[in-house]
Amino acid sequence: MRRNISILLAGVACVAAPMARADEAGIFAGGDIVVSATRSALPSNALPLTIDVIDAESLAQQAAISGSVVDAVATLVPSFSPTRQKLSGSGETLRGRSPLFAINGIPQSTPLRDGSRDGFTIDPFFVERVELIYGSNALQGIGGTGGIVNQVTVGAPKTDGVSGRFLAQGTADDGFSEDGIGGKTAGLVGYRMGRFDATVGATYEKRGAFYDGKGRRIGVDSTQGETQDSDSWSLFGRFGYQLDDTARLDLIANRFELEGDGDYVVVPGSRATGLPASAERGDPPGQPATNRTESVSLSLTDTDLAGGDFVSQVFFNRSRDTFGGDPEPIETFQDASIAPEGTLFDQSQNRSRKLGGKFSYERTVPGFEALTAILGFDALFDKTEQRLIATNRTWVPPTDFRSLAPFAQLNLALFDEKLRLAGGLRHEMARIKVDDYTTLASYGSHAVKGGAPKFSDTLFNGGVIVEPVDGIRAFVSYAEGYTMPDVGRITRAVSREGVDIDDFLDISPIVSNNREIGVEINKGPLDASVSYFWSTSKKGQRLVFVGGVYEVERQRVEIEGLELNVAVRTPVPGLTLSTGYAHLVGRADSDEDGKVDIDLDGANISPDRLNLAAAFAYGPVTARVQTQVYFSRTFEGDDPRNDFGGYTLTDATVRYVTRFGGISLSVQNLFDKQYISYNSQVQRPTDNLRFFAGRGRTWTLGWDYQF
Template sequence: MLLASAALWATPALAQAPNGADNSDVIVVTAARSVLPPNALPLTVDIIDRRALDQQSAIAGSVVDAVSNLTPSFSPTRGKLSGAGETLRGRSPLYAINGIPQSTPLRDGSRDGFTIDPFFVDRVELIYGSNALQGIGGAGGIVNQVTVGPPAQDGVSGRALLQRNAGTDFKGDGLGWKGAGLVGYRAGRFDATAGAAYQQRGAYYDGHGRRIGTDSTQGETQNSDSWSFFGRFGYALSDTARLDLIASRFDLKGDGRYIAQNGNYLINLPTTSVRGDPPGQAAANRTESIGLSLTDKSLFGGNFVSQVFWNRSRDTFGGEVAPIATFQDVRLAPIGTLFDQSQNRSRKYGTKLSYERAVPGFEALTATVGFDTLFDRTEQVLIATDRVWVPPTDFRSLAPFGQVNLALFDKKLRLAGGVRNENVRIKIDDYTTLASYGGGHFVRGGAPKFSDTLFNGGVIVEPTPGVRAYASYAQGYTVPDVGRIARAVNADGVDIDTYVNINPIVSNNQELGLEFKRGPFNLSTAYFWSKSAKGQVLVFIGGAYEAQRQKIAIEGLEINASVATSVPGLTLSAGYAHLKGRTDTDGDGRLDADLDGANISPDRVNLSASYDRGPITARFQTQVFLSRKFDGQPAANDFEGYAVTDVTVRYQTKFGGITLSAQNLFDTFYIDYYSDTVRPTDNAHFFAGRGRNVTLGWDYRF
């Protein structure tokens, strides 16, 4: 994957012509940080547009589910508030809203997929593979959620949404509903848009009609309430220059009405939920983001983008007593009696500045220069006993970059390349680990600095419109889960200044791609290799996951195809992804085991039929997750595979659109991928997937 550069500006996406022949219809992918069209970049890029996002949201209700349903190399979702183990191409993606990072890599709480309601998202941009496009965090790729744009014309406009959903048996505690509204106003150069969304989710039931188990520690989307607020205020300084302020806030909190009841993995009986009062505060997620952008699409003949942003998140995890041995301390309470729960607190701010234009006198060469900054402060505290689990950690990144793109032979051949220099400092003061880590160890703080120069390069060949091949090399850059590493120090004499385990992760990604988009046919395929000499693997130790630094190698194949049939409005699509990941578990330099289900997704086949004609739009889709054995892992971790089918139908009337959707149409019973491959013998976390879920919705635009 390529590019470490260029512009960040949420301009509206335009649908790409099926034959690739009309450049005026080319999408501007803001996550790529360039105004060059996608066919000019050696990247695998997907766009989930407004209509596709509305369909997937009607089926499953979240941006994460939409991305997972449509992307074969993305992991099946867990159906929980936590996204731990959900990967893209075997690595964690960077979630962003208008380019503002939502991920918290210093202490990954895995809540970054739930930071805004999809009602306020205009499209989702996916860039596959390790890259440094948005700085740290894009190990598996980028999931950029571009929010709704300004009103198209003067006056008042808006939209409203009402939904009601239920499981197969329409049980009272399984009922949920959602209401959302958005109002925009434009008067000349000024515009303002504001909206709110509220969703109440009921209990989830599996394909056998049993209530799905509650993960009270990591958090649930079932039996929860969420509020999402959005505001956008803009002013056109000129025909090409614009000032935008965009803000959002998202709150999701569990209702705390259920506790888990153990299942029995030996007889394939999943964990369930029963009425009860879990101790402490319910698991919750709160995220706030503000971004101020000044842009000029024609500043001295080029595209200028500047952005200042601020983001804050607070992830509250549920607590338990005896099972979480990590929290125990005999100085506070006898073993087996101490209750506690943790909370991640993260605050980040930064800037992005770039300028892109064709070189005067040599218009075939487009050059970009820019500078990014990011400041992050994260800690994890135990809120019941007022202890610190992860000490306050400060991160600073200063990153100048440059990029060039050369078009030759009437744009039939392009050469691209660039460089980005990441200057990073991680600062931790002196601290002492919890008593459960060998009695507690004093760790001398420090402020180690790291500097890495990241390169990328690629070649794109497009001999005729709609036929494109590319080859690329790019380096991704992120930090390990410093919080997990710092809190788990179990030896004396550790000094943060020299502790090698917190060194940043550099991933090297190579890719070959081929695309054919002509007439009714659309075919794309990509093969990639991704390696990290010192990557990160999550390992379950002593009741909690800890991060271990291991050598990692991942390779995979992705194929997607679609055809517009002779039936007007009917399109058939298919997708396939094959991934293989290996790791060095003993540090001898040899890859001796497969990555497990917490670190890599299963092979998958996606099949779908879409219909769009007149007042009717519909989609029928099936995801087939193929069985897998993991070399070097316990036999119990083997994955049996399963298939899930969804359907959605919408009918447009003059009074709005009526949508009827069904998730897991055939009410298939299955154990979810994460439970089946990561903790398959843990009866308290042996979770089934969600059974049939029906949603009826009405939406109206004015």
Template sequence: MKFVLGALMLSSAWAGGAIAQDVPERDDAATGQRQEIVITAARTNLPVSALPLTVDIIDRETLARQVTVSGSVVDAVSALLPAFSPTREKITGVGETLRGRSPLYAINGIPQTTPIRDGARDGYTIDPFFIDRIEVIYGSNALQGIGATGGVVNQVTVSAPKGDGWSGRTLLQGNAGDDFSGASLGGKVAGLLNFRSGRFDATGGVAFERRGVFLDGRGRRVGYDGNQSEIQDTDTLSFFGRAGFDLSSTARFEVIANRFRLQGNNHYVPVDGSRVRGIPATTRRGQTPGQPSTGVAQMVSASLTDSDLGGGAFTLQGFYNRTSDTFAGGILATFQDARIAPVGTLFDQSRNVSRKLGGKVSYERAVPGFEALTLTAGFDALLDRTAQTLVQTDRTWVPQTDFRSLAPFAQGNLKLFDGVVRLAGGVRYENVQLDIPDYTTLATANARFVTGGKPSFDRALWNGGVVLEPVTGIRAYGSYAEGYTIADIGRVLRGISQPNIRIDNFLDLTPVISNNREVGVEVTRGPLIASGTYYRSSSVAGQVLVRNDDGIFNVVRQPIDIDGLELNLDVRIPLPGLRVGTGYSHVTGRTDTNADGILDADLDGANISPDRLNLNVDYNRGPLSARVQGRYYLSRRFEGQPIANDFSGYQLFDAYVAYDLSIGRVMLSVQNIADADYVTYYSDTQGPTDNARFYTGRGRNFTLSWQAGF
């Protein structure tokens, strides 16, 4: 396979701008027929076969079942896609990667990531009950602007009802740890109501979820992250609304609103473990000092679309997005200030508040008289204002900073030889400016006064690619795409400790440009779905997370090279309703730690995922469906890193069984069915002397759910 992929290597790519494309879904297990669905994250109406991209679609049915097993969108994506790293099993996404780089989370194409001070909670901004499907575009690209150095994870919300009248669905579920103790009990109730009358339609929904404590494979309570906060022992309350009006048979105006709030219940406090003795961190009953850790995400968007405006497709979208994240606190070294309290006694916690305003406009049309060539042009704008403060002492940690991005783009796609060959290419021009006020750093950064400024950069991001489809169902492609982000500015600003600093002269706003080269082969013939992809992603001035002793990360700019191979096979075997699948991801990453121009060390576990093998067996026939899935995370030695950070590997198995009744669907799922006792990947590969963050993973967990629609 490596030889085949290598022989197909081409230097070109896609990174233009989004609306809709048809992409084949996996085979329907009951009919054996392939279905076409619309993907919105690729910003084109062309079919996916015309684009040199690797794309995965997680439909609502698959997502709903996987979320019942694993509990969240992030865990579901990680469980299903081998190229996604193991999650930390916490609310924070620090160290969670796609193809060794950070993915951009979006809702209907609206970015959830904060470019100035990444709070790393962008995977928890909407309840999965309101998501119709998830579109994953692999590899660095600029499809949605800043942040997609690893790819795009776009969460598409529920669609408008088709028929007049009322419709809806409900969900009731409960879950418990292996001992069924009261502390581990949790549950969820959710409902969604639709209405359509002629051209007008509306949807409203609410979801409430309570999570108990997590138990590991030995029945111990899983340790709490006293810095980044937790997903266990929390309550989530979410609201969703959508209203639309069909202006014509092709034009539509729509408004969508979402509010997501997750708050800790403060029933437990952390208890350190001992790495030397092999005792993991845990918790005990008690109230966490300070305010409860909380994450609030609010979003409103309005869109106007017309699929036949002047013979082309037009999209106009505007949005407002606000997040407020309060982190769990601690007597952390970074927060100490002898002017306020004796060093080693000062408790504090931080809050990250971000507000985004943005707009997108695009138009796509085949060239009149030369319909083989499709052109897309558009313009994106994003204004982000972010500040991070310390809650208990009202100190500024990251000053209120404004980020402005203006980006016109153009893309072309040329069909040759009746579609046997496709050429794609284009450019996106990014113009970015920051506005940073004067501020003073914390005492632990020497309380330095910093003179603000307005650093900026502009950069053209190029792409090009070729697709070959000699036979229907067999496709090969090669691509080159540039994605970009900027180093976490907040981490840089709060870490300044030198005197007489002026931002205009100090801050290196050189973007992290990730150059993604990729070749792939896909086969979809009869009962077989198979693919193989080789990619290489490099950055001359990359972004590497380096961990302090207190668990807080700093950003270091170092060259990065990442190579990876992905193989996937899905087969419908002769037994009715039965399907088996496997997926494999191999990734390596190297960096230059001493600026001598030589890549001398592996990227560690905070920056790259382990090799991994997925296996699954699905049965779907009549009212009965079931699945057993296994994830094998393979051991890894990180050359150039401390031996204590080597990864020993572990295996996890999950299962579910569902049955359709006349009154709805009943499903029983079991996470970690073997009740494996393991240290999570992140904990195993970071902080070899950090006993506070020596976390085991979640043990066997049962979930019973009932869902019905009308």
């Protein structure tokens, strides 16, 4: 009977991403780790991929320092861009390309009109670990051209009865300014009885104003959105039922909302003199920037269905990203038929809704147990639009996207698993549907004929893994990734008559490939990895600043880089030293002659970086000191005013566990470094409103308790 239920639900679900069932590991983890984002029950050392896992303890440390998952990833991963310390993550990349953010495999990104809010869709209090897969691949479908950042939520209670944990913390700038004080409370309660379990939780966070290293308020980006001067709250629920020893149902729901308070207006800085923008009390126009995301998923997993591992999931995800009003009227929004030129105020809102499902079945091939096979099918339906909410105009027309993708993977173990051959393919069948629409007046009020172009492509991956002795492995791999360009930026910017969406090539998909050579060592006190990669996309995308907003240009893009990570457990009990380094080079074809001729600028690629850290864990004490060195950089073919000068930041955190819970003290920017953020240094060389400093020394005192 139970088998019939499994088969029935598989047919109804049509799908899915593996749920949390991996062992915990550190950021330089090796060994037999099962990572759900890989869509395989095989351990990570059996796959030709660069994979890292940020475990619960490491994530909690970073969240205490900076407050978000995306900041944790940006701090720990050398090839990830420095964060903007804003609500928007525009320009933040992994290996020079946009990563796919996911929660339990559910995509949070909105590639059809990238609002860049996908790093703020769940509170880190509900995240058990973060799985990172580097480089282009199609494991999770659309969006993974730079890699995958999969946030795995807290698991089910392990024992019968009631369990839970609570968190309370306060944050202040170095001067303990009244308006710089913030705080957070969070709680999670689990209950398990027999086959049934439930976990529910809620968080609330109030963030104050941010101050730089010279004690000045940091300027507010009222348009793209702020994490400073904001309130956020999140609700989480997980309800599970164990059908038998191997099969389980899980219903998981999450709602996250972050809204700016709108208490400040920007005070222009001066790029010429190096004075950053600041903020003063005031009433910005329009509605404050807001990010709201809701998701629900139902999964069925069975680790022994006909001798194999079956995973299925159906999900619904909805997001609404409201962008604030610019303090100066944006040229793109002007329409003389509504108001005199240069006076019209407006602001935009992205609305996206996804419905999808995933299915995979993995087992060894009967009679040939050295060969493991995975068969699967993914489906995604996404509807996205962008409206100007002050005047009720359509900026990006409603766009329907449909993706259907069967896939298969093989993994062959030879010579007692010392050699593995892995490979597979995924066939993407996509369709984009756009109705007839008219562009804004600033683009010429052009009538555009809608259409429903279809695209299909078969994406390949393959690799060889050699592990001559336990703990030492080398691999070479090739993998293709797939995403859509920012269709919204393209369709809204049509500037000529006679365009028909059915044959408008600029909305064709981006297919990127990633070639990689890597070596990893996990022996004794040493965890180390080095990898060299290069990726290309014949028709990629590059963000170009036009008329006060960024638009998309489709160009050939080539990226290559080197990554190195080393962690050593020292003879001192509990002390680990680590370092990481990333070197990236990105080039684009600006004149469309088939050859790259200019550097990718800072809006599209991150600087080279060196990470240094010392971590200590002994008895009731854990502590960490970490430094990130961002090296200076020039960009050939770009305005020299956008060159990056580099900077160095250091953070620290310490936690002591008592019978009454854990007490922690964390410091961001320990030496109170005054600096201009990477994003502000490398973009908009004449914009004094968005010339932002980074946060100065910031203190966070926290208390957490588990039972």
